[in-house]
Amino acid sequence: MRGQSASRVGQLDVPWARSGVGRAIREVMIRGVFRAITGFYTCARVTGREHLDGLREPVLFVATHASHMDTPMLLAALPPACRRRTVVAAAADYFYASRPLAHAVSLSFGTVPIERGAGVDAGPLPGLLREGWNLVVFAEGTRSRDGSVGRLRAGAAVLAAEYDRPIVPVRISGTYAAMPAGRGWPRRLRVSGLVRRRHPVEIRFGAPIRVRDGETRKQVMERVRLALADDPWAHVASSRPSRSAHSSSVSRE
Numbered sequence: 728m729r730g731q732s733a734s735r736v737g738q739l740d741v742p743w744a745r746s747g748v749g750r751a752i753r754e755v756m757i758r759g760v761f762r763a764i765t766g767f768y769t770c771a772r773v774t775g776r777e778h779l780d781g782l783r784e785p786v787l788f789v790a791t792h793a794s795h796m797d798t799p800m801l802l803a804a805l806p807p808a809c810r811r812r813t814v815v816a817a818a819a820d821y822f823y824a825s826r827p828l829a830h831a832v833s834l835s836f837g838t839v840p841i842e843r844g845a846g847v848d849a850g851p852l853p854g855l856l857r858e859g860w861n862l863v864v865f866a867e868g869t870r871s872r873d874g875s876v877g878r879l880r881a882g883a884a885v886l887a888a889e890y891d892r893p894i895v896p897v898r899i900s901g902t903y904a905a906m907p908a909g910r911g912w913p914r915r916l917r918v919s920g921l922v923r924r925r926h927p928v929e930i931r932f933g934a935p936i937r938v939r940d941g942e943t944r945k946q947v948m949e950r951v952r953l954a955l956a957d958d959p960w961a962h963v964a965s966s967r968p969s970r971s972a973h974s975s976s977v978s979r980e
Contacts, residue, residue, distance in 0.1 A: 736850045739823040739840040741833035745860075749834055750811050756835055757810070761799035768905050768913035769796070770925040773804045775932035778895065782935060784812065785861045787894045789883050789951050792865035794902035796913060796928075798836050801863060801897060804930040813861040814839045816852060856890055866948070884938065884947035893935035894947070896954035901928035 743749055765771070790801055802810055817838035823829040832838045841850045852862055866879040887894050905926040906913040915923035933954040938947050 736819050736840050736842045739819055739829060740851050741830055744830070744833035744837060745814065750837075752834060753837055754807070754811065757799060757802050761835075762803050765796055765800055765803070765913070766925075768915055768925060769800070769901065769928040771800060771804070771928045771930065773930045773932075775934075776804070776806070778932050778934050779806060779809065782893065782895070784809065785856055785859050785892060786935070787856075787883050787887055787892055788813075788861065788863045788897050789866050789879070789894050789955075790863060790897035791899050791955055792867050793899070794906045794908070796902040796906045797865070797899050798838075798863070800902065800928065801899060801930060802836065804932075809861060812859065813837060813863060814852075814855055815863040816841045816850075816865065818843050853886060853889075856886060856892065862886070866951070879948045879952055881944040881948050883951070884944035887936075887947065888938040888944070891938075893937050894951055895935050896933035896951050898931040898933070898955050899928070900931070901926050 744753070788801070790797065798815055802813065802815070805813060814837045817823070817832060817836075817840060819840035819842050822832045822838060823840045829840070839851055839855065841852065852864075856862055862883075864883045866881075866883055883894055886892070904916065905928070916926050917923050936947070936950055936954065
């Protein structure tokens with residue numbers, strides 16, 4: 728069943744969106760169109776990008792998810808060279824319900840279809856990781872309905888262990904207020920009367936997290952969850968380097 732599911736989702740994929748031409752078009756859209764739109768409604772600040780300096784790719788970006796604005800703003804925050812080799816996991820039942828929509832989101836954001844409930848390690852993402860593509864995973868599986876960080880699914884931990892790749896936690900704050908789930912277009916912040924201002928947004932990259940020897944996938948994702956938390960002390964604690972060697976596998980307990 729798992730293999731059939733992966734095959735079915737793989738048929739929805741749009742590989743040409745990852746071609747040189749597709750990436751060039753996407754770069755123009757992200758740096759031009761989407762940056763202009765999000766910039767009108769938000770004032771973004773990127774922090775922690777120093778954690779990406781010298782980091783050997785490919786990597787897994789595990790990000791919080793509260794708004795459709797998260798994807799373009801996260802991609803815009805990445806260094807250009809990294810962004811051009813990055814794909815985004817997207818729910819097949821939502822973004823690939825029709826071929827025109829599938830082609831549009833794949834070209835615009837570099838999305839790759841995954842089946843909800845099957846895990847990111849069950850679709851085309853493992854193959855792309857082997858080919859050197861960075862992966863963006865919204866591990867909550869859906870957008871938050873109140874802006875808080877929900878339960879994280881463990882597929883990213885399985886991939887990180889199997890391919891010995893680091894997880895970079897990404898906390899995106901402020902997009903929920905600008906465009907929560909159920910809203911079709913962003914809105915400005917109403918201060919008083921007719922006065923409206925841009926929403927403050929922060930994209931915060933955390934220190935890379937590697938799977939430790941003997942660590943279960945739940946333990947890995949708990950460290951990721953702490954890194955995504957608002958408490959900066961929890962973030963520091965979760966980033967401490969392991970004293971043990973990195974493992975190429977992770978327990979599925």
